[in-house]
Amino acid sequence: MGSDPKVRAGAVDVVRHWQDLGYLIIYITGRPDMQKQRVVSWLSQHNFPQGMIFFSDGLVHDPLRQKTIFLRNLMQECHIKICAAYGSMKDISVYNVLALSPSQIYIVGRSTKKYQAQCQFLSEGYAAHLASLEFSLHSRPKKNSSRMILRKGSFGLHSQPEFLRKRNHLRRTMSVQQPDPPSSNPKPERAQSQPESDKDHDRH
16 A cells, blocks of 8 residues: 555565475465555565465455465365464464464464464564574475475466366465576475475476
């Protein structure tokens, strides 16, 4: 809406942590696709890692429901397995419906008794969270050195799933290119959600 939101300290480093471990980063928002250019530009300007970006297809009355439907479809039809999910307190209900465990849900803000047993509150901020992630067994890379390489717009699958072709509620876009100079050894896109069938799609 014409503003330039500040980035929370350590947020970019946390996302890069998951990217460096080889996970697929997925950004999902209830914002309408008419804001796509501004949101994508903001992510690029603040050096967030590349990933998949999903917007609502126009204005919706219940963005949390749309997020839930879309993520459920990713899990069921694309065999995406969510490793870690971030958001605000309003996103807790979305992640609970998807049957994520409290240890997988990270929420920015002060802890509340109502939701204390449903998620991990990042009350000390992203920088402190990153320090704990670096010593956590949950954020270790796989033993093999293979990485999943995504074909543009396909999640690395052989064909586009039906729900991605026909959905009317959410629109998908790829994130912007990073402003960094081209590298002689470009890294593949990778991120926070790893397909359960990654053995079929992993490539060196």
